[in-house]
Amino acid sequence: MIDLAKRRRAIALLLGLLLVALSFPSLAGAHASLTGSQPTSGATIDRAPPRVVFRFSEQVEGSFGAVRVVDERGRRVDDGHVSRVAGGSGLAVGLRGGIGRGAYTATYRVVSADGHPVSGGITFTIGRGVTATPLDVRSEAAGSSAPAGIGTALSIARAVRYLGIGGVCGLLVLLLVVWRPLRRAGRVPDPAAEPFARAAGRLLRGAALVGALGAVAALVLQTANAGGTGIGDALRSGPLGDVLGTRTGAWFALSAVAFALLAGAAGRLARATGGWLPIVGVALLALLVVAPAIGGHAAASSPSAVLIPVEIVHVAGMGSWVGGLLALLLVLPRATRALPAGSPRTALLAAVLMRFSPVALVSVAALTAAGTTLAIFQLTTLYDLTDTAYGRAILIKASLLTVAIGVAVVQRELLLPRLRRLAAGNEALAEGEQADAPATATAGGAEASAPVAAGPAAEALPAAGQAPASNAAATGRHVRTALRAELALLVAVLITTGALAGYAPPKAQTSGPASVTRDVGDLEVQLVVDPARRGPNALHLYVLDRRGQPLRRVAELRVRALPPNRGTPIDVPARVAGPGHWVAPAVPLATRGSWRISVELRRSAFDQQELELPVRVR
Template identity: 30%
Template sequence: MRGFRCVLGAAAVLAGVALALALPARPAAAHAGLVSSQPANGAVLTQAPDSVVLRFSEGIAPQFSSARLVDSAGRPVAGTRVAPERAGTDELVMYLPDVAPGTYGVMWRVLAEDDGHTTSGVIVFAVNHPVSGTIVADSGPGTSARPLDVARRWAGLCLLAGLIGGLAVAAVVLAPALRRAVTTDPDGPLPVALRAARHRVLTVAAGGAALGTVVGIAELSAEIHRLAEPGAAPAAAVHLVTGTQWGRLWLARVTVLTALSVLVSALRAQPSASTIRGRVLWPATAALVLVMVSLEALGGHAGALGSGRSAAVVVAALHILTACVWLGAVASLAVVLWPRGGDGAARLAMLRECREPFTQLVVLSVGLVVATGLYNAGRQVDSVDTLLGSAYGRVLLIKSALLLVVGATGLVNSARLHGRVPSRWGGRAGAATSPPRRLVAVEAAAGIVLLLVVGLLAETPPPRPTDDASASSEATLTLAGAADDVEVSVLVTPNRAGVNAFTVLAESRRRPPPAPIDDVTLELDVGGTTAAIPLQQLETGRYFGTATVDGAGPERLTAVIHRSGQQLPVTVNGWLFPPPGTQPETGGQLAATVNPLAGTLAEAMLAVGLLWLLSARRRRRAGTPATPAETDLEGVR
């Protein structure tokens, strides 16, 4: 226990110092989002441009990034060329031939160099006089989170939590208790119970590492399938793994996970950490865990930041580590409590020995999770309004709510474990009880759901500042409506006076649908005058067209669905362009709000760490045991 207190105290001090040093950093962008374009989205030019320059919020991979020009009839414009010397940085440059007056669309698709996310979009511009017309293009996967990517990220996080949490419980909770038990009664029931619990926990950890490797291979396969041209998968795999930052990080993660699965399997076969082999394997495993969380942080939103990137990566790695320790430790507790057979008295003694270090481990982890989470929120979300109004911000709020749920359940479990449950809740003063398996299972299940939300958060692009508001995804207006069995969404970009692109998504709620959709026409009611915008189908359920709109106001858009010789109008209402004075004011900088809270928690972690270090030092000098047996546990449910 003395060594445990020293380790936790030192970790708290180092973590608090790292977080405190990182706090002054300012927010920056993440993901390869379009920051600006020349010409600007929706621009009307008097002269045809020689090139189109697209600038993104982070570096892009040249082998998997492209752009093409189409005219108002949807025909590709020949003679364009993407500059290879500029791709691979944060810009994509496409040189244009001489183009005639008309409306044109630039369809871009890029792969982020760091995080491996594919984003795509369209900008429109007109030469001389803007003309209405149809622009046909594959809109691509866009920047929204894909369900399969979220599922893979969630599975990887669950397995990583099982690995790291299991190692933490085995190293700092079960191992010290086993050493004390072997000293007093080498062949007694308590050492047997502790060895069995340690073996189960390390088995789960080794399985998490091995299955994490499988998830990583599935992730690479999905990325190659999405990016590679037909028949070019082998070459695409080589380019992706060796030619991009994402690929190199992927290779490093899979290698580290493979090594961890071997090391943890070897640790499981060791009777204790005090053997010569155990003294070598545990430090090597701990070092690889630190490398693993660092790689996760480099491949996430923190790795794509500009200013203060190093500090952000350190804090993000600490956030991942402590979150995995917390949630993985809860899962490990469920593994320890789950067997119903065996010696009940030995299980009582085991829980008595482990409850204090387990509680200290979880308390330290939760404190650092909250502090680092606040800091990360301030780095990724620029303002309070953005937190409430963006998809990333809303998912972040859901994550915070789930943290409260998991934390509250953990407090109840800890109170039962330490005999602090009020009598009106079925407890007795001073009588410690084992937390019910069902309640531990509820806490573990809530943690799994929390990791699902974290996976969604990792796949959702954070709101990013832009030089040109029309280039931002926030400049896209989305309106929705429904009629009969058909649901319709209308996306308008850049949502300002002039040339705009209109994308209509139409889908039947019935399975199977009563009839396939043959065609869609978009009618725009402007000041009592109705104008029809011809749309052309891009793919099943997706239609695209352009039009010039001069005035702002509460417009009525009607998507006319044609199927089986009948017409079904679906009307959506909303302001096409917000009039002056209706734009919400930008709230205060989020970092200015949350950084003081994160700083307070960082100072608290410093204080806790120093107290644990001083306490361990006093106990060593006095020669007193660190954890005297105080009360017996009653009733294992």
């Protein structure tokens, strides 16, 4: 009953941590933004163009059949052949022959370089004096969006894959860097070797299966998210093949294969003392560690040659720490229980913890250095930490890591030296040996199984609420509590990392023109600021009515640029560039940070709309 209760508490803790992922919004916003089109939005042209072209701020994938053109009745007029232009940062779709006068809507749903979907569109008219109205861009683009909850589910699947990577990485590190050298040095008693190998094999297999589940789920959800479909449609061979052709999809699939191979070889890996099998295990682990970097933000950002290695170090450091703690809590107690209570158990526990301590220290150093480097390259200003979802996720992750590091420092500087003295027969262990037999068994059991978090703890540690009979029992309880706290904090960090992968880095958001769209009343206002850097910027303002058409009747338009920190507003002289389109060619945005563009639009004496559009200036 005690084992079952503790297992239930562990499951409840894991479910609670997974709920953290739900507190993050689903994948919001696109990592690539539309920078231009041919024809331009709202244009009236004399004859049909041979194709419609969309240009974006970064490379996009258009193999999902979501680039299309329809007439005012909703009939497809494109030929379905999508081609790349502008070095991969633009897509074009050809138009069928014989297209005549009328109103047309062109929409796109593409995937940016790091696997995130982008949707939108334009309207244009062929022929002067056409009275027909094009279909609503928002309705047409929304029709190709993924069902609600797909984005959040994808973040959770990523977090599960990270948990699998962490478990596999830490277990292999503990096996190859800690346990095997101790066995070769003769510091592991023979009775403890087989129980440890058996428990390590089971846990390694479980972590690999969890990671494989997360990778497969992420692949399917990525297909649904990219193609704007449900789970059932995403399982078809066509859409899955399209996603597998992208870098993100391919690395999800490679991760699943690597996890499956590790799960199959888990038992033999746990018992291997040499030969080729550990080399294969390390190779598969290396593939898993590099997968988030090559299939995510690092490879899609600049400079990728720096960000990819840094991200790999970041994942390896986190995995070694998390998985190592998991093994200490769930595997090591199996080995200590096979030994006589007292000094033999304490000696083995002390030897393992003292050898793992430098591994954890190196992992912490790697995490700190890599995390700082990633923040420097992915953030544009310190304001990004509070003004963007990516920055706020970094703050949450850094806060959790700071607390976890504090717990680790307490354990390394206070608890481990005490444990080492106990193992040498000093301090409280001597007191425990002078006590009667039941007290000695209790103290020795506590010391031997200090890191236990679940079932084995019932037999090795004093129950909660019992007063320790010796300093040895108290030390064991403190070690156990510290290990549990570290692991819980680091699992929360991994879940946060899964959500972080769903957000666009601020630097990616500002790589090129900044684009923002807001609804106000029955209007849609689109703002493009180019190049969104400190200095003169071109400002384009598009206003569409409820049908997605350019707004033609405007009595007065006033635009002001509001600097960060409530500086002096700048009046922006916007001139008419076309129906529903205003432009200001040289707006002086002299300060980096979060600007707000204030727009006051009056259509009549009784109809006025006001709104502010946020713009990040580098």
